[in-house]
Amino acid sequence: MFTDKFLRDRRGVELDVHERAILEKAVFEIRTIDARKTVVQAGDTLSVSMLLLEGFMCRYLDDREGMRQLVAVQVPGDFLDLHGYPLKILDHDVASLTAATIAVIPHKALDDINATMPELTRKLWFSTLLDAAMHRAWLFRLGRLDAVGRVAHFLSETNARLVPVGLSDGKRFALGLTQADISEICGITSVHTNRVLRQLREERLCIFRSSLVEILDVEGLARRGQFNPAYLYIETISDRSGVERLTS
Amino acid sequence: MFTDKFLRDRRGVELDVHERAILEKAVFEIRTIDARKTVVQAGDTLSVSMLLLEGFMCRYLDDREGMRQLVAVQVPGDFLDLHGYPLKILDHDVASLTAATIAVIPHKALDDINATMPELTRKLWFSTLLDAAMHRAWLFRLGRLDAVGRVAHFLSETNARLVPVGLSDGKRFALGLTQADISEICGITSVHTNRVLRQLREERLCIFRSSLVEILDVEGLARRGQFNPAYLYIETISDRSGVERLTS
DNA sequence: AAATCGCTATAACGTACATTAGTTTTGGAT
DNA sequence: ATCCAAAACTAATGTACGTTATAGCGATTT
Numbered sequence: 001m002f003t004d005k006f007l008r009d010r011r012g013v014e015l016d017v018h019e020r021a022i023l024e025k026a027v028f029e030i031r032t033i034d035a036r037k038t039v040v041q042a043g044d045t046l047s048v049s050m051l052l053l054e055g056f057m058c059r060y061l062d063d064r065e066g067m068r069q070l071v072a073v074q075v076p077g078d079f080l081d082l083h084g085y086p087l088k089i090l091d092h093d094v095a096s097l098t099a100a101t102i103a104v105i106p107h108k109a110l111d112d113i114n115a116t117m118p119e120l121t122r123k124l125w126f127s128t129l130l131d132a133a134m135h136r137a138w139l140f141r142l143g144r145l146d147a148v149g150r151v152a153h154f155l156s157e158t159n160a161r162l163v164p165v166g167l168s169d170g171k172r173f174a175l176g177l178t179q180a181d182i183s184e185i186c187g188i189t190s191v192h193t194n195r196v197l198r199q200l201r202e203e204r205l206c207i208f209r210s211s212l213v214e215i216l217d218v219e220g221l222a223r224r225g226q227f228n229p230a231y232l233y234i235e236t237i238s239d240r241s242g243v244e245r246l247t248s
Numbered sequence: 249m250f251t252d253k254f255l256r257d258r259r260g261v262e263l264d265v266h267e268r269a270i271l272e273k274a275v276f277e278i279r280t281i282d283a284r285k286t287v288v289q290a291g292d293t294l295s296v297s298m299l300l301l302e303g304f305m306c307r308y309l310d311d312r313e314g315m316r317q318l319v320a321v322q323v324p325g326d327f328l329d330l331h332g333y334p335l336k337i338l339d340h341d342v343a344s345l346t347a348a349t350i351a352v353i354p355h356k357a358l359d360d361i362n363a364t365m366p367e368l369t370r371k372l373w374f375s376t377l378l379d380a381a382m383h384r385a386w387l388f389r390l391g392r393l394d395a396v397g398r399v400a401h402f403l404s405e406t407n408a409r410l411v412p413v414g415l416s417d418g419k420r421f422a423l424g425l426t427q428a429d430i431s432e433i434c435g436i437t438s439v440h441t442n443r444v445l446r447q448l449r450e451e452r453l454c455i456f457r458s459s460l461v462e463i464l465d466v467e468g469l470a471r472r473g474q475f476n477p478a479y480l481y482i483e484t485i486s487d488r489s490g491v492e493r494l495t496s
Numbered sequence: 497a498a499a500t501c502g503c504t505a506t507a508a509c510g511t512a513c514a515t516t517a518g519t520t521t522t523g524g525a526t
Numbered sequence: 527a528t529c530c531a532a533a534a535c536t537a538a539t540g541t542a543c544g545t546t547a548t549a550g551c552g553a554t555t556t
Contacts, residue, residue, distance in 0.1 A: 125334045132380035139309070230290070437514055443536090
């Protein structure tokens, strides 16, 4: 089942058996991708969208000198470029961080879903708006937090996202990111990322080792990054991540 | 015609006469809003969405101490919270900047459109993804530009957005924003915003006077802010804004 | 075993921006 | 015409982060 993890545990929009079957049938092929490969470039016209099954990928914008700003990290169960279905032309690049496996879904198949399955269409729409909500949380991170807060926020978010898809036990997870990747996510230099990670280690909040992230104090880390998981729309997040669900 | 400006000049998704009529009929009421009022709060459950007809509004996240980070500025023709239709619960606040007029559209009416008009549904979806594309451009702004670049980018973007809806002639537009607002958009302090605006003035790039923004050198300002309008998906932008359309 | 490469680490120094604390200007209300 | 609050503006000082440079370390290649 390729679509197992898609919208898993998301409030009120999990797919029912029939919807899942339809989406499964829409899969045209399964592809594997090496680590650190660009799969779609800004300006490309798309005729397929991709669902990430395994590994980690990212989306980014860059300036002319090749400085990159990551705008999203995608984890298994995420669509990589479903927004490319209504938009047709992408405004950014999509690339793999680790080796990855994806399911390719032609826009033709999505046209059929759009024409005949309004409920499922709205759930697909929902999933793209989840990305937008994450963009907003990232804007808060870059606009209002210091470097330590930014990294703390990112690691808290990633942990919270990996729990529903079974890739975090609530405090430990494997992440194929280097310190340079963290820099491009948090808008700081890799030198400073190194300083920040040391500080998080010394404050006994989190140990980052590229291959393994271990959060020593889930609540403390969330507090340091002002992380409030409400925007992830995950069911019963309080039970699973140790962070209380916050309201308005 | 309330929906005149909605998706005006957007590549390939302008509404046809019939679609426009449907959307008009979905309008339940017209409301006016005073300047500086919050209309929706994070955590609220929504049963209507709002189309901005006149004035400027914004969306923001704040931390506990009331520091705000704006995540969007909305101009006439924009839906304010259409993403609240699939999401139901908002992750951020919506507020007016100036006095404003809005058209209120019940989610019930959107349910009908969703169920019976797949093409129009996809155009509504498109419009929410345009917001997401702007979020990404804002992430680039905060993550990769210095203070002068951030302000230059924001003013260039706003100018480009106001042209299609007839609120900029390509270099001059009225904007109800204070320097403090610019600060909350660009993630800098108001003191520094003041310095940045002076610099833009002295470099003969742009004069900002709250009530009136005058861009003296459209291309120069865009270059300073690394502004590339492709993500706005506006037709023939090169003819109208003086900025050449950029490809991948 | 040597060489290469990517990643982590850390030190010294410079700077863009924040902070604090004002003064001046503007514009709407009475 | 005067008043008042909000906004614009400025200066002095501090600091978080950038920049540059170098070294160490483990994995992979030859």
